[in-house]
Amino acid sequence: MRLLLDKQIELIDPSELLRPEPAFADKCLSKFRDYSINEEDPLKERVRRTYRAMHLNQTVDFVKARHERWLKFNTFQATVREALEKLNDLVDESDPDIDLPNIVHAFQAAERAREEYPELDWLHLTALIHDLGKVMAFYDEPQWAVVGDTFPVGCKWGSSIVYRDHSFEGNPDGENPKYNSKYGIYEPNCGVENLLMSWGHDEYMYRVLKHNKTKLPHVACNIIRFHSFYPWHNGGDYKHLEAPGDEETKKWVLIFNRYDLYTKSENLPDIDALWPYYQSLIDKYLPGVLEF
Known part of the structure; x- marks a missing residue:
């Protein structure tokens, strides 16, 4: 469902996101998304191994199989709050x-x-639920098919994908001429909404929202769908696949990513005190029991 946006916001200057502004977080922004390799650092190694499994296994056939598995929406039913509370037990293995x-x-x-x-x-609600698709991890989906940055399958992998130089070795789509060219299975300027994205929580939650007929505006759904598509909105890849209107989507994703990325810190919010306000938003935009 498409709703008229309440306010137009100018596109932020991406260079602003690279400056050590204390307003965003408790550490310099250059310290975020550090994917350097250090085999002596357990956190860095956990992240690297997660991406290696992702880049080895995310193929066109794999993604289509996950659609067949998950888009029946018959895995479980829960309210938004119940699903969010499941995330109490999840630590993202791709997050540095x-x-x-x-x-x-x-x-x-x-x-x-x-x-x-x-x-x-x-x-506000979009930010609260943007990672809710990670509940797949509690239903036998490996984290490399749940978390982390996303990218289109079925065409040449973007140069800015993290660990790009070595982590795709062995992925069969890289040897398939149908899938390894600049455009692959796509037409020029087909639009990001028509890409077959690597399977993960972004695409899944977007589909959950649409299936459950959310009253959130379409741009909110697209924020959730593409917030992890860093090679596009941050790395500058895949411009040849953009269509008119994609810049508007990118603008909102970049606005949102200030909250997604640069709020990560050890400062803990008072979740119990905040629930009444966010429950009112859930009741407005995504009420009742949802099918996942």
């Missing part, structure tokens, strides 16, 4: 920035969005 349960990050992101744009309640 924080080692806390995902529900903490959800409230950190939501509160920063609320602070900056208090009038855009749909954006």
